[in-house]
Amino acid sequence: MRRPRRVKPLATIISAGLSKFGRREGVYARELFAEAALEAFHRVEKLDPGKDIKAAFIGQMSEAYEHQAHDAPIAASWAGLLPAPATRIENACASSGSALRCGIMAIKSGLYDIVLVGGVEKMTNQPTPEVTGILATASDYPFEQWNGMTFPGLFALMATVHMHDYGTTEEQMAAVAVKNHKNGALNPKAHMQKEVSLDEVMKSRMVAWPLKLYDCSLITDGASCLILTSPKLAKKLSDNYVHIIGSGQSQDTFCLHERDSLTTINAAKQAAQEAYKMADVKAKDIDVAEVHDCFTIAEIIACEDLGFCRPGQGGKFVESGASNIGGAIPINTSGGLKSKGHPVGATGTAQVHELFLQLTGQADRRQVADAEIALAHNLGGSGATGVVHILRGA
Amino acid sequence: MSELPPPTIEEFYRQCADRKLMAVRCVRCKHIMVPPRAICPKCRSSRVEWVQLGTQGKLVTYTIVHVSPPQFKHMTPYAVGIVEMEEGVKLPSIIRTSRLESLKIGMELEVDFSPKSQETSWPHWPRYFFKETE
Numbered sequence: 444m445r446r447p448r449r450v451k452p453l454a455t456i457i458s459a460g461l462s463k464f465g466r467r468e469g470v471y472a473r474e475l476f477a478e479a480a481l482e483a484f485h486r487v488e489k490l491d492p493g494k495d496i497k498a499a500f501i502g503q504m505s506e507a508y509e510h511q512a513h514d515a516p517i518a519a520s521w522a523g524l525l526p527a528p529a530t531r532i533e534n535a536c537a538s539s540g541s542a543l544r545c546g547i548m549a550i551k552s553g554l555y556d557i558v559l560v561g562g563v564e565k566m567t568n569q570p571t572p573e574v575t576g577i578l579a580t581a582s583d584y585p586f587e588q589w590n591g592m593t594f595p596g597l598f599a600l601m602a603t604v605h606m607h608d609y610g611t612t613e614e615q616m617a618a619v620a621v622k623n624h625k626n627g628a629l630n631p632k633a634h635m636q637k638e639v640s641l642d643e644v645m646k647s648r649m650v651a652w653p654l655k656l657y658d659c660s661l662i663t664d665g666a667s668c669l670i671l672t673s674p675k676l677a678k679k680l681s682d683n684y685v686h687i688i689g690s691g692q693s694q695d696t697f698c699l700h701e702r703d704s705l706t707t708i709n710a711a712k713q714a715a716q717e718a719y720k721m722a723d724v725k726a727k728d729i730d731v732a733e734v735h736d737c738f739t740i741a742e743i744i745a746c747e748d749l750g751f752c753r754p755g756q757g758g759k760f761v762e763s764g765a766s767n768i769g770g771a772i773p774i775n776t777s778g779g780l781k782s783k784g785h786p787v788g789a790t791g792t793a794q795v796h797e798l799f800l801q802l803t804g805q806a807d808r809r810q811v812a813d814a815e816i817a818l819a820h821n822l823g824g825s826g827a828t829g830v831v832h833i834l835r836g837a
Numbered sequence: 838m839s840e841l842p843p844p845t846i847e848e849f850y851r852q853c854a855d856r857k858l859m860a861v862r863c864v865r866c867k868h869i870m871v872p873p874r875a876i877c878p879k880c881r882s883s884r885v886e887w888v889q890l891g892t893q894g895k896l897v898t899y900t901i902v903h904v905s906p907p908q909f910k911h912m913t914p915y916a917v918g919i920v921e922m923e924e925g926v927k928l929p930s931i932i933r934t935s936r937l938e939s940l941k942i943g944m945e946l947e948v949d950f951s952p953k954s955q956e957t958s959w960p961h962w963p964r965y966f967f968k969e970t971e
Contacts, residue, residue: 576906585846586872589962591902591909591917591931599900600919607898607942649914652901698872700919700927705898 450723452686452835454550455677458486458670459792459799460561464784465634467664472509472565473521475666476501479561479789480522483668489680490557492523496670497555499529500545502538502562503788507577509565518563522668533788535581536737537823538562539667540692540791540830546671547690556676561668562793564786574662578787581824583698595659595738597699597825599651602740604705606653608755611743613653615758617644619739620657620781622767627778629808634663634784658739663784667793677837683803685817689722689833691715697827706755708741710829711820712748718818719750722833726750729772729833730814731801733794735822736779745820746774749831768809776801776809791821795832802836844873844885850962856950858890858965860926869926894920894967896944897927901937920946920967933968945970 460483462475484492499519506512519529532542539562546560566574578594587597605611621641627633644657677684693713696702702709719725726749734749736742743757751772752760760766766774777783777797780790798817800806814836821830842848844861849872852859862869863877864884876883899918902909909915916932918940933949934940946967953963 572907575904579906583872584960585850585962586929588906589964590929590966591905591915592929593902593905595904596900596902596917600898600917603898603900603942649901649903651903654900696878698929700897700929701870705919 450688450721452674452688453690454547454671454687455674456669456685456687456795456799456834457672457677457681458483459796460484460668461632461793461796462666463632464663464665464786466567467565468567470565470664472503472511472514472563472666473517475565475664476518476561476563476668477521479666479668480559483670486683487670487681490670495557496524496527496559497557498527498549499524499559500532500542501529502532502542502791504533504535504538504564505577505580508568514563522559524559534828535823536735536785536787536790537821537828537830538788538791540819540821540832541828543669543792543795543832544690544692544830547687550671550673557670557672559668559670560792561666562788562791563666564788565664566662566786567664571662586698593651594825595651595654598738598740599654600699601705601744602653605740605743608706609758611758613645614641615762616653616658616739616743617641618761619736619742620644622761623736623775623779623781626768626776626809627782630778630783633778633782634661635782654738654740660737660780660785663786665784665786665789665793667789667796669792669795669799684837685799685802686835686837687832688835689718689724691717691721691831693717693829695827695829697824699825706744708744708748708822708826708829710826711745711822711831712829714829714831715749715820718831718833724816724833728816729818730816731773731776731798731811732818732820733777733779733797734774734820735790736775736781737785737822739781741822742774742779749818749820768811773811776806776811791819791830794819794821795834798834802834841887844875844887846872847958849873853950853965854953854963858948860888860890860924861885862888869924871926871928888924890922890924890926892948893970894922894946894948896932896940896942896946897921898942899932899940916940931966933966947971
């Protein structure tokens, strides 16, 4: 078997923190962020966060949930990081995936030696129809929103073609939900720690045909963060660290109808190719992955775009059990957006938080044996943004 | 059109008020696009021209929306899809049909427009939509 060449890391993650995900009543975004930051600070005793963290990049999708923009200095203040520069990064559901890239660039350039990246979203203040409306702002207003498209609707348009062209079934999509809920039931931080049966998914109410309620990710409050440094400094600060060896981001047309293919997310595919090349690894080298299952069809397409299976085979891939914990490539061991929850701005770095646990052997009942190389796949909107990171255990 | 209006979204919807479905075509590489814009995304040329589209299209994909934003509540459940016009350009659209179960990829559709309203500017444009060919 080909052993991947050990490329020089771009940056190194020395800690990760995650707030409890769920319906967090009576808590503000900034307080959730501090909760995630505290967990990250506690993992590295040698770090003096207020003094050592030189900058922060914080993903947040919308100011509409809490009527609060300019959230980066607030989050930084609540995490005790003032006066370090803090900047909000917004790329819809890929906000903190993109924030992570900013942190990598800051470390790699040598501008800062230690930075914090993360994300937060407090969504449940608003009733569900309002949340649907706020999420829809990440799709095109004049052509998509104006013509009655919703987010589940946009992914349903992809699902319809996937079913038509490849024979993908509603049961195969439901299998994604069943798997991810099974994993989420093992994650004490997950929003819905509850298994669901295929029958429950299939019988759940229709949201946008063929997508049903249990095909959709959750409206969740939550925050996540990572502390990045150089590989050299990481050794001095911690015994538990994970190297970032590949980072890719790409964009595609904002409107879905302008894309050549509706059965692939080209931005993610391009981002993956960039990250694989940088890391000098191939799809078969990946031991564990977190992919952006905002809707079940999105995980099916992700498995194809990332090269875990052939185009069109994503439905059969999940059905075969290959992506279960214990399978060939366990996917969404955290429970994914589907069961862990999807506080949109927090999702990108929350995915990497799970992979940090996996690669440092701290994933408890979800632990993938001997995981060495991991991949995170984060989408923005209907796939106008794709962000992929590849990590290597130390 | 002797004086060509600028390739803007506002102009696209102004033409809908006159029951015309328009697209913008790159003069250099002939790429045809909706939404209209000043720079061709394929060849980067800034020489683009308006073209009027025909009335016929084919359904490329569709969904039936059951959970909708407040402004579409009154018509829920409703169908939306992507329609490919004879000229090759695609558009997102509401698909009006009394038989949601009869929708099929590849079916023939024709464009229609909502009755002329006073408003033609953001955020309340006139609407185009597609319906089954009569």
